[in-house]
Amino acid sequence: MSQVWIIKRKHLYLAAVVLLLLLSGVLYMNRGKIVPTLAEPAPERTIQMVVGEFKSTTKDGKTIEAYRWDPGTVFIEKGERIKLSIYGVNGESHPFLIEGLNISGEVKKGKETIVHFTADQEGTYRIICMTHADIAHSGPMIGYLVVD
Known part of the structure; x- marks a missing residue:
């Protein structure tokens, strides 16, 4: 044995x-x-944007201006974790919302505004400045977040 x-x-x-x-x-x-393991979250990507302004004078001496997000279009991968950093260069205040993501905030001149989100659904999401929503208010100030 x-x-x-x-x-x-x-x-x-x-x-x-x-x-x-x-x-x-x-x-x-x-x-x-x-x-990578399931315990580790995916890294967060930082996207830098600024609030910019175009200003000009017409032949009759009238000043015209338009505000914009720069870059105007940002491409994001589905499932990507995002840190959106927006710096106010022109204009005093830009309250905004990102349609479809339930995100809102305000960008102020000389200040950085940061929002975090995860792009879970494919689609095109508009970031809209509520102050500059149309031509009558120096807009439209609309940017696009494209999630693929």
């Missing part, structure tokens, strides 16, 4: 050695590679 136990122990040692060799081979082949 002791002979049977010795054979089983040898097999156990052999199996342990083979398992260690396989594991070390897998680790060696994957060295330097980043392997």
